[in-house]
Amino acid sequence: MSSAPHVWPVDPTSTAAWSRLRDRAGAFEPDLRGWFATDAGRAERLSFSAGDLFVDLSKALVDAPLLEDLLALADEVGVAARRDAMFRGEHINTTEDRAVLHTALRLPETASLEVDGQDVVADVHAVLRRVYAFAESVRSGEWRGATGERIRTVVNIGIGGSDLGPVMAYEALAAYRHPAIECRFISNIDPTDAAATLADLDPATTLFIVASKTFGTLETLTNARLCRQWLLDGLRSAGADASVVDDAVARHFVAVSTALDKVADFGIDPDNAFGFWDWVGGRYSVSSAIGTSLVVAIGPERFAEFLDGLHTIDEHFRTAPPAENVPLLMGLLNVWYTDFLGAATHAVLPYAQLLHRFPAYLQQLTMESNGKGVRADGTPLTAGTGEVFWGEPGTNGQHAFYQLIHQGTRIIPADFIAVANPAYPLTDGDTDVHEVFLANFFAQTKALAFGKTADEVRAEGTAEDVVPARVFTGNRPSTSILAPELSPSVLGQLIALYEHITFTQGVVWGIDSFDQWGVELGKQLAQQVLPAVTGDAEALADQDASTRSLIERYRAERRS
């Protein structure tokens, strides 16, 4: 794959590879049963290693010539050149004129990378050292609240990328958590979220981390003020002296942001603020100081392993040959499914309960990145983009929505993720329960790929009129990802894998995967609608008829 400078974006539909793929799609008759029967080397040839991840693409709807065309497409649109530009720190986020350097957050301290005249690796490690020292002081009990008690609960206040990464990783790494410190997360501006999270907490032992890249997000700032009020009221009603209450914000609030001036305006001591940079997108920020709650939970050493895991896959993506480059191959397959086979959604099915928030995390990563309608140069897209990512852990999903994946009329590519060694190995007396669990993982991918023919159904003695309902067509694509265990490193590897899959798809489609203008309009309108909601008649009159009637109905129903 050529890494030479490349004019970008390219309309992918104008490439020769795209035409070949279109022709292939027209005559495509996937036959996973036949392909496996006639090709003994298929599983081995289409299985890859990336770090600790074993990735089996053999149950994908792909054969060798098709793979060649997909790789040719990557070449024609310039994936390698764009990737290298990202790693170098060029301003590939064109609509915001910013570098995209989440990969620099996990470079080892010995590395150096100069961007816009600044060694970003030195900056990254300077902040990391401060985050680590803070986390250590909370973990050791050295950090005390305003009344002198040690911290028992850390509440991260943030939303989107300032929430989803930390909460997902906190859940995933449950086995590595500090035994005496719990982390909780408030994201929604629905006051129920804060009420439920704070209900049983003691203000004297609770520390808040206000995490917001911009420090301008309505939800986060509102929740931060709400929590500040809760803290001060709680301390006062517990009989704390005025001097203790005066000191409370400094002892119970820290912040993570790129806007340190706004942090100071909020009243948080700049010594208790951890910065990061505009070249870290919100949905790519869990490996920045946004992960501070995670550092408190698992400790600096484990967090460093997490960063190493991310870096391992960054290096794989940067250096592995195209035909063995797992994120590249997975991204190209997603393009094939979306643009040529009509897939509109993509299931992510972790066979690891601790990854239960991983699909939600991936929803922001993939859909905020690639849910775009124009290319980076403003030209309208001529190919479909942005699959809907969704999922739930197996086996729960099996008893809910797998029916649609197995027998529905649409193709739903599915990623299965499992670990060989569970965090909590348990038996039911006779059986290792993890083995029962993983038997389901293997069985599901088999059922999807190979299905069950009408003759096989008949051979079970099924009445003829029920045979069609019991047939499984097979040829439903899946990817299986297997790791040794859900360690901090493996979690980092999984995150980086999906970051680079997302990147690959964005480059092929020619879009800026690093802006998110699509979230702005709703935010602006919320500000405009708020006066109408709170009773301003003029503002109400300005609304369209539907919105006006909804607000009127709301106001009529609302008890004060």
Ligand SMILES: O=P(O)(O)OC[C@H]1O[C@](O)(CO)[C@@H](O)[C@@H]1O
């Ligand atoms: O960290 P901030 O600036 O509060 O933003 C939160 C989230 O809001 C968005 O800007 C838009 O939803 C996300 O990209 C971001 O992760």
